[in-house]
Amino acid sequence: MSIQPSPQAFARVWCSSIPIAALAERYGVSVPAVSQRAKRQGLSSRQTRPRWSRERDEALARLREAGLTASEIAPRLGPDVTRGAVLGRAWRLGLATRVDEASRQLSLQRVAA
Incomplete structure (x- = not known):
């Protein structure tokens, strides 16, 4: 079951440093679904590739x-x-x-x- 946050709540977590994969897990959806929601809301894109240290x-x-x-x-x-x-x-x-x-x-x- 997926959780649907309000547009304002989603925008706040999208702009935080929480990884997209963690957001997807939190809301019970896929990583692409999180990115698509951000795009629909007009939020700026985020780096989805792994950061290699x-x-x-x-x-x-x-x-x-x-x-x-x-x-x-x-x-x-x-x-x-x-x-x-x-x-x-x-x-x-x-x-x-x-x-x-x-x-x-x-x-x-x-x-x-």
Whole structure:
């Protein structure tokens, strides 16, 4: 069940530092629904992409090194981080791509042949 705040109350929380994902959870709606409501009310847009800090980059590198998939890493880095954001950031940081063991063995067999 979703909660419908008044336009004034919504504008106040929209302009606060509360993340959009937290607003969506608070009101029981999706992140795009929160953004669409703000747009309908004529409120200025907010940054919806994850903010990458040194700590998040280090956590990403550790989790990637541990062999976790992007889908497993994303929720560990925060509610605003998606699988695609993890893959893009890993690429920009030059982190090794995750290759499953079956694919690695197949590649080794092809090289040996």
